[in-house]
Amino acid sequence: MDLRVDRSTTDLEPALARLLQAGTYVSIALVGIGTLLLLAAGISPLAGGPPLDVGEIPADIAAGRPEGFLWLGILGICATPSLRLVGALIGFWRRGEQRMVAVALLILVVVAAGVVVGLLAG
Numbered sequence: 001m002d003l004r005v006d007r008s009t010t011d012l013e014p015a016l017a018r019l020l021q022a023g024t025y026v027s028i029a030l031v032g033i034g035t036l037l038l039l040a041a042g043i044s045p046l047a048g049g050p051p052l053d054v055g056e057i058p059a060d061i062a063a064g065r066p067e068g069f070l071w072l073g074i075l076g077i078c079a080t081p082s083l084r085l086v087g088a089l090i091g092f093w094r095r096g097e098q099r100m101v102a103v104a105l106l107i108l109v110v111v112a113a114g115v116v117v118g119l120l121a122g
Contacts, residue, residue: 012088012091012095015087015091016084016087016088016091019080019083019084019087020080020081020084023076023079023080023083023084024077024080026076027072027073027074027076027077027080028073028077029073030069030070030072030073030076031069031070031073031074031077032073033066033069033073034066034067034068034069034070034071034073035066035070037064037065037066037069038066038070041066043066049067049070050067050071052071054071054075056068057071057072057075082108082111085104085107085108085111086104086108088100088104089101089104089105089108092104
């Protein structure tokens with residue numbers, strides 16, 4: 001009888017937790033920087049924000065405009081749980097857990113459908 005523990009089994013959850021934690025910290029830091037830049041420009045963070053233009057985010061960040069930092073942080077906060085789910089899907093696939101791969105994939109499909117419906121409605 002083999003009592004060894006598969007290292008990939010014990011390492012998956014802590015790795016996914018670190019991914020979620022790091023993504024959250026980076027995203028919150030970006031929102032914080034954007035908020036500080038708003039305040040430095042004399043703009044109230046409660047005054048409403050600029051519209052989202054994903055194509056402008058890199059230029060806004062390069063120019064030091066608050067909206068780039070704010071939108072990248074917000075998008076990061078929204079994307080981090082899905083990235084964790086992708087990591088789980090890959091981990092389950094490597095371990096041969098087909099049922100869990102199917103569950104993770106179905107959840108990703110639901111999230112993607114929600115994003116598509118939201119984009120089409122807006």
